[in-house]
Amino acid sequence: MSREQLRSIDSQLRNLPPVLGPRTIEQQRAGYAALMSQMLVPDGTRTTAVELGGLRTLLVEPTGASRPGTILFFHGGGNVVGSPETELCLTAQLVVRTGCRAYSPDYRLAPEHPFPAGIEDALAAYRALLEGGEDPAAIVLAGDSAGGGHAITTLLAARREGLPMPAALVAFSPGLDYTRSGASIDEKAGLDPIFTRESLEGSGRLYVGGADPRQELLSPATLADPSGFPPTLLQVGTNELLLDDSTRWARRARDAGVDVILDVTADAPHVFQTYAGVLDEADRALERAALFLTQQLAGTAPATRAAA
């Protein structure tokens, strides 16, 4: 059944107009919003428009059982499209499944605001949580696609400034290399129903602007040292040009002494978790992500201390 679900989603994605390029930026943003508006948003959250670090931010809170902990979530969309609203399906899933609240900031996008504007905004949001008195051990950073990239680059920027690390990091199909040097960029050509090298390079040019992509805040998968990073969960599909952004970050994290889980779902497309409710793999992946977040936020009282 699940294979059928995956095939059906693959077909749907192939019949969509390309999310990124070659249309105008306004058309791309509208197209992405229309696509994401079809995703199921779970019941059990309320959303409030707030300000965080000077940014318009969507606060997503559980209406049911809640627990301490704050998820700082960065939406995807290649740093060109997307908003807190487009990714509400993911943010709300994490909120419902963990009972924690989430802040989803509306960070600046290219081409109006190329690199490093988005990272500056993401860092401002993280700093605002800390300055507001949040215990870093009660914060987790999360994001999908370019937002997963922001989760990681924000921590690189935070480390440079001596800010404390949060409790955990969760990234769904993060984009971590604007040099596009991952083997999967070519090996998965055709298998990825969403991206081509050309589409990635096109949107990448808008974000990178005049900067050199060979720097850790643009290509952490090839250049950054994750030493001191918090426990990390990476979830990715095998039908993704961006697969090796995750596999390379997992390797770097492992080598740097970071707890890291590389959670690969075969034949799944980019950020397949958005299909929760219609794709079993999506629900299972989110269930695993929620357990990971809960473990890292709470510490874990061993469930079964017992006699020898």
Add this chain to the structure above:
Amino acid sequence: MSREQLRSIDSQLRNLPPVLGPRTIEQQRAGYAALMSQMLVPDGTRTTAVELGGLRTLLVEPTGASRPGTILFFHGGGNVVGSPETELCLTAQLVVRTGCRAYSPDYRLAPEHPFPAGIEDALAAYRALLEGGEDPAAIVLAGDSAGGGHAITTLLAARREGLPMPAALVAFSPGLDYTRSGASIDEKAGLDPIFTRESLEGSGRLYVGGADPRQELLSPATLADPSGFPPTLLQVGTNELLLDDSTRWARRARDAGVDVILDVTADAPHVFQTYAGVLDEADRALERAALFLTQQLAGTAPATRAAA
């Protein structure tokens, strides 16, 4: 706190006599049994001696809430030491945390019974479950260390014979390469408080016997194709000579289109899950393993189908 737990366990392990070699086989077996008898076994199971596939087998059942599903568990010990009883701490944890029963067969050990005797026994146990009417979709294979290796080699042998695959595979620090060609064999020298290249090669010679280690049933991490394998969870620590047995299998599984989770705990030793109850990382890892098994056994009813 958890760093302190890890350091304490590292010190304890360094002060033990070596588990494998250079003592007599009887001394090694007694030493391993004594070490493992110190591990906590959770409450909530009952054990029964049964026969499975002609093997003395320990059946471990939950005394509390139970659910359908059978775990076929292979104990560790380098194919030279260990028994269903020595690994009861792990088997019982999986039973308590999943609610499923487990069978732990007492497969034959080297040097009395070198390769492929243990795999023949493990395959006989799996075949007995199938011939007894178990739905393969309700069976998972699991094991630690050499037993994690058996879980994988048993499926390679089962595939050769046209037997169906089970629902899932879970391996804790599996040994998957008797050529000992993983980079971690040398890179982790000194960091691993349990093994040295010499101790691994010494016990390996007993198991390999006169066989060529360059074959898939002895060195699957370098030679086997996991195509068609069930969803797989590999858990491993970074203070392990055997780390790259897991990283290489994860890579092969990913390339073969298998769902695979590579779950790496930094600074943790070989099969650190045996320290559940005294090491937070152990309890958390087992909690993740139990969720994974439960997902694969049940399929998952999406928890939050909801309105758009």
